[in-house]
Amino acid sequence: MSRGLILGTAALVACVAAGLFVTRAVPEDGVSLASLTPDAERGESVFIAAGCASCHAADDAEGDAKLILAGGQRFPSDFGTFVAPNISMDAAHGLGGWTLAEFASAVRQGASPDGRHYYPAFPYASYTLMTDQDVVDLWGFMQSLPSVATPSAEHEIVFPFNIRRTVGVWKMLYANDDWVMTDAPSPEVERGRYLVEVLAHCGECHTPRDALGGMDRSAWLSGAPNPTGRGRIPSLAPANFDWAAEDIVYYLETGFTPEFDSVGGHMTAVIDNFAQLPASDREAVAAYLKALP
């Protein structure tokens, strides 16, 4: 064989290896979590604020049925349709047998126990700043939930996005460990920031995305096309949104706008969750929104 061919092949192999290396799924080691004690009651609040049941239980589930995390809800998008997986404690089809570190890797890094990327339809790009204690508490709560032996369905994603490794490129482009609001002026706004930017992951719907599906953080919460159908998700940026804090709080509890229109679409699930949180959390969200520049 010619020398050029050998060198060329070697270079190609080196490039592929480098590419595979930088796009690999990086798990957490769980070291910072090991010393923390789980509190399942606090974990239930995290579960509600993060909206796990809103995607992973059945679409029309109410009350205790929202704790049956069998998956199956379908989320159409520009990349195809994502199907929520089973995240119950079932050993064969859910998270039964997972370690705390594996759970943290999934929720905060979008990395599966077998080293693959999760698609960012799972909002780990927002959950990445979940506190260690919240992860531990959430895992404690989830382990108390029923096991359901429903197999998870495959996503129906269009080529080339059905190649999971491409999410490694997405993460390189878009994964961000910084707050959007870098300076929170009060503890209340800090709590609101944590709820909006992390647990309730408001930006995932309310922030416009570019062609590869990454959030445009420079246009934070300024509205976006409805990802699953017609219409628009409204802007919450101060230039477009001028509700009083009191009105935001009332809306998050009741779903009524200041003109007594009523919430619809996916936002109803968000209201159902916020209605169960303490009033101080709703007030914190309002304070954060009013503090946006």
Added chain:
Amino acid sequence: MTYLKLAITVAALGSSTPAFAQDDFSGTLKARQGQFQIMALNLGILGNMARGRMDYDADAAQAAADTLVAVSQIQQAPMWPEGTDNAAIEGTRAQPTIWAENADFLEKWAGFGEGALVIQAAAGNGLEALGPAMGPVGGSCKACHDNHRAPAN
């Protein structure tokens, strides 16, 4: 020559527009959107009393609640003809599920009626009764809008 005439005739038939007029649903849309506006106005009276933004007035509260019950008794079928969903026409947020899952839609509508009766029973009895009484109707609005109304444009 015959083939040319045949071709021209076929082309002419294929490109002709139907002689009947397009269906005009503007009255239907105004009617059903109007009924929701009436709900909002009267929920506003009750809600603003419950929130302390308006002084509580038992007669005004009762009248608003009675109006909600009256709206809940409006026959829905004439206002939701086939072909008036948001996939078929402009100017509506009505999802095709209203027709595809019509039983669910009518059940949600009935839920509004049940909620309206709860407020009607409580409205004249003071502010403490009114606040909690708003819950069921708010839940009924959300429940229907969840599946059957599209986000705004």
